[in-house]
Every structure is written in structure tokens, then in C-alpha cells.
Amino acid sequence: xxxxxxxxxxxxxxxxxxxxxxxxxxxxxxxxxxxxxxxxxxxxxxxxxxxxxxxxxxxxxxxxxxxxxxxxxxxxxxxxxxxxxxxxxxxxxxxxxxxxxxxxxxxxxxxxxxxxxxxxxxxxxxxxxxxxxxxxxxxxxxxxxxxxxxxxxxxxxxxxxxxxxxxxxxxxxxxxxxxxxxxxxxxxxxxxxxxxxxxxxxxxxxxxxxxxxxxxxxxxxxxxxxxxxxxxxxxxxxxxxxxxxxxxxxxxxxxxxxxxxxxxxxxxxxxxxxxxxxxxxxxxxxxxxxxxxxxxxx
Amino acid sequence: xxxxxxxxxxxxxxxxxxxxxxxxxxxxxxxxxxxxxxxxxxxxxxxxxxxxxxxxxxxxxxxxxxxxxxxxxxxxxxxxxxxxxxxxxxxxxxxxxxxxxxxxxxxxxxxxxxxxxxxxxxxxxxxxxxxxxxxxxxxxxxxxxxxx
Numbered sequence: 432x433x434x435x436x437x438x439x440x441x442x443x444x445x446x447x448x449x450x451x452x453x454x455x456x457x458x459x460x461x462x463x464x465x466x467x468x469x470x471x472x473x474x475x476x477x478x479x480x481x482x483x484x485x486x487x488x489x490x491x492x493x494x495x496x497x498x499x500x501x502x503x504x505x506x507x508x509x510x511x512x513x514x515x516x517x518x519x520x521x522x523x524x525x526x527x528x529x530x531x532x533x534x535x536x537x538x539x540x541x542x543x544x545x546x547x548x549x550x551x552x553x554x555x556x557x558x559x560x561x562x563x564x565x566x567x568x569x570x571x572x573x574x575x576x577x578x579x580x581x582x583x584x585x586x587x588x589x590x591x592x593x594x595x596x597x598x599x600x601x602x603x604x605x606x607x608x609x610x611x612x613x614x615x616x617x618x619x620x621x622x623x624x625x626x627x628x629x630x631x632x633x634x635x636x637x638x639x640x641x642x643x644x645x646x647x648x649x650x651x652x653x654x655x656x657x658x659x660x661x662x663x664x665x666x667x668x669x670x671x672x673x674x675x676x677x678x679x680x681x682x683x684x685x686x687x688x689x690x691x692x693x694x695x696x697x698x699x700x701x702x703x704x705x706x707x708x709x710x711x712x713x714x715x716x717x718x719x720x721x722x723x724x725x726x727x728x729x
Numbered sequence: 730x731x732x733x734x735x736x737x738x739x740x741x742x743x744x745x746x747x748x749x750x751x752x753x754x755x756x757x758x759x760x761x762x763x764x765x766x767x768x769x770x771x772x773x774x775x776x777x778x779x780x781x782x783x784x785x786x787x788x789x790x791x792x793x794x795x796x797x798x799x800x801x802x803x804x805x806x807x808x809x810x811x812x813x814x815x816x817x818x819x820x821x822x823x824x825x826x827x828x829x830x831x832x833x834x835x836x837x838x839x840x841x842x843x844x845x846x847x848x849x850x851x852x853x854x855x856x857x858x859x860x861x862x863x864x865x866x867x868x869x870x871x872x873x874x875x876x877x
Contacts, residue, residue: 582842584832588818588855600834652808653780653794658844670796672780675822677847677854679831709790 466557466688473555473571473622473686474693474701480552480572480620481695483513493606497574497597498638499527502535505641506574506597507553508545514552519545527601536636542567546636553635557687561625561633563662569625569633569640573682575618576642578714578721580656580679587646588677590714593721596697599638607697610719614697616727618645618717621684621694630664631657632671632682639680645717647683649692650706655682702727762809763863765793767871768800769819771849775800776875779821779849783810783863797821814862818854819875820847850877 438446487495487510495509504526511520522544525533536546546567553570554560561569577595579587586592594612596605596619610617621643625633632655634640639657647653654670656678657663663671668687674680686692691705697719704713715723765783769776781802782794791811795804797819822845831842852858853875861871 580831582831582834584834586832651794652796652804653782654796665796672778672796673822673845674831674842675820675845675847676829676831677820678780678822679842679844710792711790 469556470688470693470703473557473688474703476552476555477572477620477622477693477695477701478699479514480510481699481701483510484619484695485699486513488606493604494596496527496601496604497576498599498641499601500529501638502537503528503533504536505636505638507550507570507635507641516550519548529601537564537567555622555686558624558633559627561627561630563626563629563631563634567634567636569631570635571622571625571633572620573623573633573635573641573643573684574620575717576644577719578645578717580644580646580681581639581642582679584679587679590646593715593718593723595717596719597642599642605719610697612719612721612723615700616716616725617697617719619695619697621649622686622692623682624669624685624687626662626664626669626671627666628664629662630669630671631662632669640682642682643684644681645684645714646681648706648710648713649684649704649708650686651683653683656680759806759809762806762811763865763868764806764809765795765802765804765863765871766869767802767873769797769802769873769875770800771821771875772877773874776819776821778824779819781873782818782820783815783861784818784857785810785813785815789813794818809868810863812864812868814860816857817859817861817873818857819849819859819873820854821849822846823848848877849875 484494495506498505508520508523508526511517523541534541549568553572555571558571563569574597575595576597577583577592579590579592581599583592596610596617623633623643631640654672656674657671658674658680660673665671684692691703693701693703695701712725715721715725776797777799779797780794781797785791793804793808793810795802827846828843829846831844
């Protein structure tokens with residue numbers, strides 16, 4: 432009875448069980464804390480992009496153009512001088528040259544100098560990185576092209592286009608003056624996920640993927656639309672399908688964060704929007720002159 | 730003997746605590762929303778690919794949808810709908826290469842994109858007349874037989 436100096440098997444098992452339970456309780460908490468830190472870093476990137484947009488607007492009195500056609504430059508290149516990457520932006524050639532003879536984002540020297548690099552400020556640490564074509568990189572933030580499709584059709588299956596702060600048409604320019612719904616009621620830049628393999632989602636250097644459309648809700652169960660099925664590799668949480676006349680090219684805002692997506696609004700604030708948000712509210716938020724009455728109870 | 734008893738009590742307690750932790754479960758709160766699943770056929774054949782959307786009555790919140798693969802669709806309860814009447818829209822892009830013009834964008838020189846044609850008649854999507862009442866009993870055995 433009084434013998435001491437060694438552990439019995441039962442004692443050992445009890446200790447192991449206690450440790451097991453503690454680890455089992457702690458591990459999910461640790462993982463959640465890590466994800467919370469990544470989400471914070473991700474929303475900080477959006478804050479920086481929002482500030483860069485404001486600085487761009489201070490200089491040019493308009494927001495940067497979303498994209499020049501398919502392949503002749505997109506907004507991140509225009510914004511670079513405002514987030515301390517001006518030296519890189521200076522090396523980008525033939526931005527906006529839609530004559531079909533200029534150097535594309537995928538041509539030399541743009542790949543070596545600009546589009547083949549990865550920019551931490553445009554990368555959300557919660558997502559997996561990808562380079563779908565050669566070494567050209569995908570990133571995680573897309574500008575708001577409004578509530579219909581990438582080409583901003585005026586009526587998509589009954590949804591009426593209500594204006595947007597950005598456009599993929601270089602002939603259109605928007606600024607704070609065109610955001611009549613109010614800058615705190617209009618989305619500016621949202622998260623998107625990088626497709627894996629040859630999937631072109633998040634391929635910001637390419638016109639189509641430079642923006643997101645709120646026709647699809649955040650983390651929508653409905654598919655993103657890409658013109659070719661070769662560029663569309665559906666995985667869990669990222670359905671996709673080819674564009675059709677009733678569902679033209681469009682991309683939902685998506686993220687790996689539990690519950691929702693981070694979005695920078697036109698006033699520069701960053702919010703997490705739950706994926707359960709009412710679709711009408713989400714679409715109303717993305718329009719710049721829709722005239723909707725919205726209440727954001729976050 | 731005493732040692733042995735307390736140890737056994739401890740082990741029992743641990744097992745009980747573990748069981749209690751595990752039994753609390755991980756099920757998300759779906760607040761009464763129903764999962765949806767079912768079959769879509771076009772002229773008697775399962776629709777190989779497409780999307781299905783459930784639109785609530787005008788003004789109500791809670792539109793949802795999902796992808797149709799080989800005639801089947803499954804939407805988990807987290808993205809499901811409350812019981813009620815919904816307008817159903819089914820879309821499917823033509824796979825045989827036929828194209829048609831997409832709706833026009835605003836602006837004078839808006840070029841119309843040529844995209845894959847929609848092969849489901851508009852009475853099942855854009856101007857849908859297809860309605861369904863979703864209840865606990867049928868939410869996972871929905872059947873939609875479309876005719877072109």
C-alpha cells in the first residue's frame with residue numbers, strides 16, 4: 432500500500448488522457464488564433480489598398496481604370512506608385528495600348544519586371560498562392576465592377592445595373608463624384624480567391640479577373656463564370672462554369688476566412704461581410720448610384 | 730486498494746468528460762433552413778451540367794442556388810432555404826459550341842459579346858414560371874422535369 436517510487440500503469444494512462452484532452456482543446460483554439468491573425472493581415476492589406484486608391488484619387492481626381500481590354504494592363508499597375516512600388520510600375524510597358532500590337536501583361540519585359548513577381552500587399556495569407564501561366568502570379572484583391580457582369584450589362588436576368596466605382600472599359604472614368612450612394616455605402620475592393628493550376632481566378636493582371644461582381648453573393652454557392660472551361664477548375668468553395676449569354680463572365684468575392692469576406696469600402700474603411708448577407712443588400716452595396724436604402728448593422 | 734479505486738474513478742471521470750465534450754457536437758446553427766437536393770431533367774434526360782437558383786417571393790430574403798452535375802444538385806442546410814414557395818430558375822450553357830449575343834452594356838459603342846448559348850428555355854429561368862413549395866418532407870427529393 433505504502434510503496435512509492437514508480438508510476439502504475441493506470442496513473443500513466445490517466446496522465447496521458449489528461450494531456451490528450453488538453454491538447455484536443457487547445458489545438459483548434461491555436462489554429463483559430465492563427466487564422467484570426469491571417470485575417471487581420473489580409474484586412475490590413477485592404478486598408479492599404481483603400482488608402483492608395485484615395486491617394487490616387489487626390490492626384491488624378493478619378494479612380495484608376497479597372498482594366499485596359501483583356502491584356503494591356505489592369506489597376507494594380509496604376510496603383511503601384513501609391514503603395515511604394517512606383518519603381519516597378521515604371522518598368523511596365525504599353526499600359527493601355529489596346530492596338531493589339533503592344534506588349535501584353537504576359538509579354539517580355541512585363542513578365543520579368545512586373546507580372547512575374549509576387550506582391551505581399553496584394554496577397555491574402557489565408558489563401559494558397561498560384562501562378563497559372565508560367566511564372567505570372569495570381570493575387571487576392573479585386574475592384575468592384577458592380578451588380579451585373581464584368582462588361583456591366585444594363586440588365587442581367589432582371590438585375591438592373593446601378594453604377595460602379597470601377598470599369599473594365601478604359602473610356603470610362605469614375606471618381607468620388609460618381610459615388611452618389613455615399614462612399615460609406617459603396618464597396619471598393621474585395622477579396623477573391625486564387626484558382627489553382629490553370630484556373631485564372633485571381634489573375635489580376637488579366638482584364639476579366641481584375642474585378643468582382645456582386646450579382647453573385649460573397650462565397651456564393653453559384654459558380655463564377657469564365658469564358659473558357661480550360662481556365663475553370665472548380666474546387667470546394669470555388670464553383671465555376673463557362674460564361675453563357677444568360678450568365679456572362681463574372682466573379683464572386685470569395686475568401687478562406689470562416690464566415691465571410693473582407694471588403695474595403697469607398698470611404699477607406701474595411702469590414703468583414705458575412706456570407707449570409709442578403710443578396711439584395713450585397714448588390715445594393717456594390718452599386719455607386721443605385722439609390723438603395725441600406726442599413727449596415729455589423 | 731484505495732489508490733486503485735480513486736484511479737478507476739479518475740479514469741471513469743475522464744471518460745465521462747471526454748464523452749461530454751464530444752457529444753456537444755459540431756453542427757452549425759442553420760436556424761430552420763432546409764437542405765435542398767434533387768433531380769433536374771431536360772426532355773427526359775438528366776441535365777449534365779448547369780445551375781439551379783431558388784428565388785423567394787418578391788421582397789423576401791434568402792435566394793440560394795447550386796451547381797447541377799449529371800442531373801443532381803445538392804445544397805447543404807447552411808446555404809438552404811426556409812420552408813415556403815420559391816421560383817426556380819435553371820440555367821445551362823450550350824456545350825455544342827453554339828453562341829449568341831450577351832445582353833448589351835450601357836454606352837453608345839457597347840460591343841455585344843458572343844458567348845455560349847443558353848439551352849434552357851426562358852420560361853424556366855429569366856421569365857421563370859416554375860414554382861415549387863419546399864417543406865420538410867420534400868426538400869431533399871425535389872424533381873424538375875423541363876421540356877425544351
